Amino acid sequence: MDALLERQDGALALRQPAPVPAAMQVMTCIEDLRLAARRRVPRAFFGYAEAGSYTQRTLAANRADLERISLRQRVLVDISQRSTSTTLLGERVALPVALAPIGIGGLQWGDGEILACRAAQAAGIPYTLGTMSICSIEDVAAAVDKPFWFQLYVMKDRGFARSLIERAIAARCSALVLTVDLQVLGQRHADIKNGLSVPPALKLSNLINMAGKPRWALSMLGAKRRTFGNLAGFVHGKARVKALSEWVAHQFDETLSWKDVEWIRGIWPGKLIIKGILDVEDARAAVSVGASAIVVSNHGGRQMDGAASSISILPHVADAVGAELEVLFDGGVRSGQDVLRAIALGARGCLIGRAYIYGLGAGGEAGVSRAIEIIRKELDVTMGLAGLNTIGEIDRRCLVE
Secondary structure (H helix, E strand, O other), rough: OOOOEEOOOOEEEEOOOOOOOOHHHOOOOOOHHHHHHHHHHOOHHHHHHHHEEEEEHHHHHHHHHHHHOOOOOOOOOOOOOOOOEEEOOEEOOOOOEEOOOOOOHHHOOOHHHHHHHHHHHOOOEEEEEEOOEEEEEEHHHHHOOOEEEEEEEOOOOOOHHHHHHHHHHHOOEEEEEOOOOOOOOOHHHHHHHHHOOOOOOHHHHHHHHOOOOOOHHHHHHOOOOOOOOHOOOOOOOOOOOOOHHHHHHEEEEOOOHHHHHHHHHHHHHOEEEEEEEEEEEHHHHHHOOOOOEEEOOOOOHHOOOOOOOOOHHHHHHHHHHOOOOOHHHHHHHHHHHHHHHHOOOOOEEEEOOHHHHHHHHHHHHHHHHHHHHHHHHHHHHHHHHHHOOOHHHHOOOHEEO
């Protein structure tokens, strides 16, 4: 990848990063980006990214359980050859991180999915475009130089699902991420209270709130789209609905089963990642259908409130199937230390969602780049303080039992 250089000694090194804008230099952690995004993004869209379902117990557990894991400090180890580089699904990456699929990224910042993909590719890591993105598969493919991952929701309309897969193939997407934990839409109280809709509802309260977000408004002026790009031309003329989001809410399929995964496997020729695994039995089923990787995930605490935290389930899944496919982790990652914790417990790499969305809302592409760089630097420093030179050295011995 462009973010990597091969030195004469055969080692991989990061390219010199692009200059960080002055406004981003003072953002020293993901929390700084979160606070900036909260100020700059309209309440309904920030709340969509921020909130979990119901009491948000699982959302809180994702962070709390990660923070309880203590790291083992080591000293007097030669750490001069440190590298955060590794591979994910056979591809060389600059650090063991991918950007997770996020809905309505293009309403956090104009053309948000394109900007996030560019930032990820410049940093040498994968980007995942979601089905419920604002920019379409074709929009993103035309705006970037390299393949990206595409996340699929299987709707009741199987013809639409097939068309999405075929469009991802045409766009040369390098992996298909099948999300399987959204057969029923978990209620997110914040979305109801904030009146979230796509396209945005022109209510007085929303207009007043948007008027107070000049940076966001400026980013949206030249944006390609303000509604679900992957649905454009498909939903038009369907049953009368107040908003596309209402149609989508009725399209999640309660009949979805492992047989549908086999159907997808018959269409999709490439790498298949199954996202939303939170049980060892389900992980074994993913192996049996030929998945390339799974993501241990509870949908960021946005679906089954009261479910276990992702990190508490990760070691059980990794022990059960880690030798047969790649196990990725998603759920509460806010730092390079969190990345190291997840890898130590058996993950091959991590997906980050809110962490980069905060960066997007804080400053567009520069904000996403800053979020990635913050996590990369924290991982590098933490590896050094743990006496580690390579990602391959990270295991449970790096943790305090």
